[in-house]
Amino acid sequence: MSPDPGASEALIRLFHVHKRYAAKQALSDLTLEIRENEFVFITGPSGAGKTTLLKLLYLGETLSAGQVIIDGMNLARISRNRIPQLRRQFGIIFQDYKLIASKTVYENIALVLEAAGEKPRWLQKKVNSVLRAVGMEDRNASYPPSLSGGEQQRVAVARAIVGQPKIIVADEPTGSLDEESAGVIMTLLKKFHSTGGTLLVATHDMELIRRNDARVIHLDRGRLQPAPPL
Amino acid sequence: MVHFKRALQDIRSHRFLNALTVLTIATAILLFGAFSLFFINISDLMNAWKQGIRVMVYLQPDLPESKRTQLQQRIASMNAVGEVRFISAEQALQRLREQMKRQRSLLDDLKTNPLPDAFEIRTSDAARSAKAIEALASDLETLESVTEVEYGQKWLGRFSGIFQLFRATGYGLGGLFFVAAVFIVANTTRLVLYSRQEEIGIMRLVGATDGFIRAPFYFQGLIQGAVGGLLGLSALWVLYIFAATQVRHGFTVGAIDVRFLPLSAVVAILGCSMLVGWLGSFLCLRQFLKEA
Ligand SMILES: Nc1ncnc2c1ncn2[C@@H]1O[C@H](COP(=O)(O)OP(=O)(O)OP(=O)(O)O)[C@@H](O)[C@H]1O
Numbered sequence: 001m002s003p004d005p006g007a008s009e010a011l012i013r014l015f016h017v018h019k020r021y022a023a024k025q026a027l028s029d030l031t032l033e034i035r036e037n038e039f040v041f042i043t044g045p046s047g048a049g050k051t052t053l054l055k056l057l058y059l060g061e062t063l064s065a066g067q068v069i070i071d072g073m074n075l076a077r078i079s080r081n082r083i084p085q086l087r088r089q090f091g092i093i094f095q096d097y098k099l100i101a102s103k104t105v106y107e108n109i110a111l112v113l114e115a116a117g118e119k120p121r122w123l124q125k126k127v128n129s130v131l132r133a134v135g136m137e138d139r140n141a142s143y144p145p146s147l148s149g150g151e152q153q154r155v156a157v158a159r160a161i162v163g164q165p166k167i168i169v170a171d172e173p174t175g176s177l178d179e180e181s182a183g184v185i186m187t188l189l190k191k192f193h194s195t196g197g198t199l200l201v202a203t204h205d206m207e208l209i210r211r212n213d214a215r216v217i218h219l220d221r222g223r224l225q226p227a228p229p230l
Numbered sequence: 231m232v233h234f235k236r237a238l239q240d241i242r243s244h245r246f247l248n249a250l251t252v253l254t255i256a257t258a259i260l261l262f263g264a265f266s267l268f269f270i271n272i273s274d275l276m277n278a279w280k281q282g283i284r285v286m287v288y289l290q291p292d293l294p295e296s297k298r299t300q301l302q303q304r305i306a307s308m309n310a311v312g313e314v315r316f317i318s319a320e321q322a323l324q325r326l327r328e329q330m331k332r333q334r335s336l337l338d339d340l341k342t343n344p345l346p347d348a349f350e351i352r353t354s355d356a357a358r359s360a361k362a363i364e365a366l367a368s369d370l371e372t373l374e375s376v377t378e379v380e381y382g383q384k385w386l387g388r389f390s391g392i393f394q395l396f397r398a399t400g401y402g403l404g405g406l407f408f409v410a411a412v413f414i415v416a417n418t419t420r421l422v423l424y425s426r427q428e429e430i431g432i433m434r435l436v437g438a439t440d441g442f443i444r445a446p447f448y449f450q451g452l453i454q455g456a457v458g459g460l461l462g463l464s465a466l467w468v469l470y471i472f473a474a475t476q477v478r479h480g481f482t483v484g485a486i487d488v489r490f491l492p493l494s495a496v497v498a499i500l501g502c503s504m505l506v507g508w509l510g511s512f513l514c515l516r517q518f519l520k521e522a
């Protein structure tokens with residue numbers, strides 16, 4: 001059952017991963033694989049380590065022990081100047097959105113493409129197209145603080161998909177939203193999955209998990225658990 | 231020019247800090263420019279002096295012509311002397327009349343010409359130093375039939391030493407301004423950086439390289455330097471126009487001619503100013519991105 005690194009063609013592989021914050025063991029001995037185009041829920045009670053697990057994948061945190069391999073890149077050995085390249089494989093939807101308050105919706109999304117060196121000609125087209133996809137094209141000149149939670153989340157989704165990443169990691173993407181907004185967000189994310197993307201969603205919303213046919217990774221106090229009956 | 235646009239956006243959203251930085255640079259450039267302007271004009275003066283100064287040798291009245299030509303030949307053969315010209319008392323009076331157009335009536339009342347005959351001497355290359363001029367003057371004074379020797383720019387010779395000291399001070403101060411300006415740009419950049427720490431963190435997470443994050447700050451530094459430099463130089467120009475008219479009124483016409491910094495110096499100062507902006511950003515960013 002325990003895969004050894006370098007053997008399979010999994011997109012994401014964790015091998016005996018430990019993560020320790022100063023005084024807190026957040027993840028213990030995690031070994032798992034996620035294949036390309038999988039749709040995975042990561043669930044567990046608050047403090048179980050869901051956010052921490054996602055952060056380890058895009059080097060939002062560094063692991064304490066073990067190995068994480070993303071698309072063949074061993075994150076323990078990646079050089080500092082290749083980190084941006086790693087992160088461009090990801091579209092990240094943060095628990096707290098992390099939109100830049102001083103930039104407009106349009107600028108927030110364009111930033112991803114500018115940072116990746118996209119040509120200005122394509123940039124505008126791509127940004128407008130994702131804004132349309134999330135239904136926010138008429139708010140492109142607004143600043144994030146003037147948007148509702150659901151609207152900010154939609155902008156966050158737009159920013160996550162605009163760079164055409166391989167993987168989207170979404171941390172509680174529906175956590176603070178009403179049912180309708182949550183539905184819109186999940187539809188957008190599933191569309192990303194259905195077009196070949198790999199989708200990781202951290203949530204403790206069991207109802208959401210029940211409604212979707214996806215793999216579930218259950219964490220409790222930093223350890224992998226056998227999935228409990230739904 | 232994505233980075234340039236981003237830099238302009240940054241400047242707009244931090245107007246106050248940027249204005250402060252620009253003003254600091256402008257002040258440093260103004261002070262430095264004022265010093266340069268001063269030196270350039272003093273140098274002109276010193277050079278004019280070195281190219282040969284005018285020495286007047288006054289003669290006893292009614293010197294017979296033969297003796298006078300002999301004396302002229304004698305003076306012309308002296309090492310430090312370039313050119314000797316005789317100026318008769320009448321010519322001298324004529325000159326005075328021309329110089330004193332308005333008060334000419336005063337001179338008209340004269341019954342006899344009170345001015346002596348004189349030789350006007352232009353010194354040669356051999357009289358470049360203050361010492362050589364003094365030696366020439368005392369040699370001339372010992373000659374027979376000479377009553378008095380006069381050279382107007384005597385004070386300049388004495389000034390030469392002080393001038394050297396001033397120049398050294400000027401270089402020192404210039405260096406100090408430069409360092410201070412770099413330090414201030416670095417600090418305002420730091421303030422901007424800290425106010426945008428969260429934003430920079432987000433940019434990193436969405437895949438921005440350090441270079442991408444740095445670029446607008448470099449442009450910002452260069453723009454601050456350029457604008458500050460232009461502002462400082464403009465202020466200097468205004469001061470110069472004011473001072474130049476004062477100087478021209480204060481001295482007899484043609485005695486001292488002041489000029490502005492040559493184009494090459496203006497360009498060099500502007501370049502330095504932009505370097506200050508860039509260097510300030512560079513030093514700050516190097517430290518900040520290592521920490522973050
Ligand atoms: N930066 C940090 N420094 C110290 N401890 C941390 C840090 N981040 C997380 N932790 C701790 O690590 C554990 C796991 O946190 P994590 O945020 O991964 O949980 P989570 O499953 O996402 O919880 P939630 O459902 O509330 O979002 C928690 O006990 C948390 O307090």
Ligand SMILES: [Mg+2]
Nearest residue numbers: 050051095171
């Ligand atoms: Mg979390």
